[in-house]
Amino acid sequence: MFDAAELGQRVSQREFKERELELRTKLLTLQYRTNELARFPVLIDFAGVEGAGKATAINMLNMWMDPRWIRTIGYQRPTHLEAARPRFWRYWRDMPPKGRIGLYLSGRYSEPLLGRVYGEIDEREFDNRLSEIIRFENALVDDGALILKFWMHLGATQQEARLRELEADPLLSYQVTQEDWNNHEHYDDFIAAAERLITRTNRGAASWHIVEGGNENYRHLRVGEIIAAELARHLDAQERTAAAASDPVRVASPDMPKVDTVFDALDLTRSVPKSEYKKEIKTGQARLGELGRKAQAMEQSTVLVFEGPDASGKGGAIRRTVWSLDARTYRVFQFAAPTEEERAHHYLWRFWRHLPRAGHVSVFDRSWYGRVLVERAEGFASEDEWRRAYNEINDFEHQIVDHGILLLKFWLHIDEDEQLKRFKKREKSLYKHWKLTDEDWRNRELWQAYKQYGQDIIQYTSTKKAPWILVEAKNKQYARLKVLQTVIDHLQERLG
Structure with a gap:
């Protein structure tokens, strides 16, 4: 040669x-x-x-x-x-x-x-x-x-x-x-x-x-x-x-036919009484605080990913989960439309750079799955781009797991009626109305499309190394406890 x-x-x-x-x-x-x-x-x-x-x-x-x-x-x-x-x-x-x-x-x-x-x-x-x-x-x-x-x-x-x-x-x-x-x-x-x-x-x-x-x-x-x-x-x-190239146009259609998905099998009636919730959330947070300190001492890093429909309770679940962790050891990253600097790089670049240091926790409120959700729906990603993204995402997550980082992916799900109920409640709230945007109402028109895209995500990226954890989120208390207890169980197993 x-x-x-x-x-x-x-x-x-x-x-x-x-x-x-x-x-x-x-x-x-x-x-x-x-x-x-x-x-x-x-x-x-x-x-x-x-x-x-x-x-x-x-x-x-x-x-x-x-x-x-x-x-x-x-x-x-x-x-x-x-x-x-x-x-x-x-x-x-x-x-x-x-x-x-x-x-x-x-x-x-x-x-x-x-x-x-x-x-x-x-x-x-x-x-x-x-x-x-x-x-x-x-x-x-x-x-x-x-x-x-x-x-x-x-x-x-x-x-x-x-x-x-x-x-x-x-x-x-x-x-x-x-x-x-x-x-x-x-x-x-x-x-x-x-x-x-x-x-x-x-x-x-x-x-x-x-x-x-x-x-x-x-x-x-x-x-x-x-x-x-x-x-x-x-x-x-x-x-x-x-x-x-032409300007991107919305690809998803409000008239997309209804199809059965993995989300239809979820029992959204699951709930927890408030009295039981108040007791278990305190116990769980205390336990997670102990595990967080041990993870930091053992340099065990964690990545938590939260996806799901608008108003499904991702933010509330995140806040209850990180409540008892040392604020110096975790960061919550919220992702919306990419900045000019982020658009100048490969779409995974902005997520790679936020992986946690040893013993720390990175929480992603929305994540790299935007490529196969909103970018797919809005036409910001071509069909070739979003189709190959499934393999790129799997490779990214496998590298995270193979390095020894604990990766947990949560999909919080609610039904269409519950989303509408929460949207209307947000409109009247003095401290939550800012969370509701015209884009949220616009995306709601594409409920069936996003539901189908979510099904594709579970089908193509729920791997043995990085499985999805589906959370029945119609009852907020139940969803928060399930997320918290899941993190505790996996971290406890990892730390021995």
Whole structure:
């Protein structure tokens, strides 16, 4: 695989100067078009053998293009803050917005590659980690992102000569570490793992480009010319798509036929007497407070998700659940229409960034399911977008669970008559009328559509790792106790 990158290709300084001016002009023009269109982010990853010029290639790109719209990120071992979240949290956190470029060094491929070289992970785990990367890249590419990946290569003899050259230069010797020499000693293992890595993850939408790194002039021009060609192609495609796009229109219909759903099997008559409720809510809150303190001490994180029809009691259930938790250890996030900053990223970005630190709790009042509910109904997400979102959501939730975070998803359900009753009550309330909006009344017209979309959510995303918990919420006291007791039961089991 790497023989073609060990040919000793060179570019003279004179030729470099002649080609550089044209290339730099082209890159700047393309960068400005990308920023103006603002339809997709650009992720450029650099990997390869030590001494092959990854860092200098990044420096040259920063010099050639406008650095205001470029962010360069070099990853090291995860910090305590990063290690407390799923592996891909820091890569989602560092995602460039649409129209911007991210340059990445020692990114998502570095850890599994070195882990395989040094025997810290076996071949099966290595493939699992690569599959995880593929799913990450597919989600971004499907959303329009341009991903370019460069493998900067040197043969074993070239690498040794390069490391000794750097070591002999007093100004550059700091760049060579004992780890670099250790990697050189494992060169054959390194290349074998790299071949597997590139073969598995080299896909049309996120392809690898192997660049010979022996001659600085050659590798800089090669990297720049590939970026220019791929960026021009991607811009042309995205501009055609933008020209053909129309304003979103409501897709759901008030005339949607009634169909049987999982919600029809719920017994909404379930209730709890007020006297019993007052007693059990205090006992439950006290118990959850104890478990919350223990979870913090054991660094057990929790994510609670609340979905359901408008006025189904999500806010009330959340307030009673977090009542006895230390306010410093939990945060409640309410999501409505995305902000301008959030629209400039993949729709999952705003949820990834709010995953809790070790021992803390994140509560999501509305969540990533908006993609397959309101965005589906309003036409803000195309059919292709909301259909693939089920798999993207499942992958996101499985990463949360696999990291050891306790994930509980609650769907609070009421019937159509109860919703109307609560809407009218809110209209007359001095402190609740603000919660009722024209949009709520508008969405109510689509009751059957949202009910069917909810059925699809349960069907496609209630997995063994992240099942949905359906809550009969017509009686608020019953719903609040069920939510509270469910959190207690799962947290108690998790903490042993």
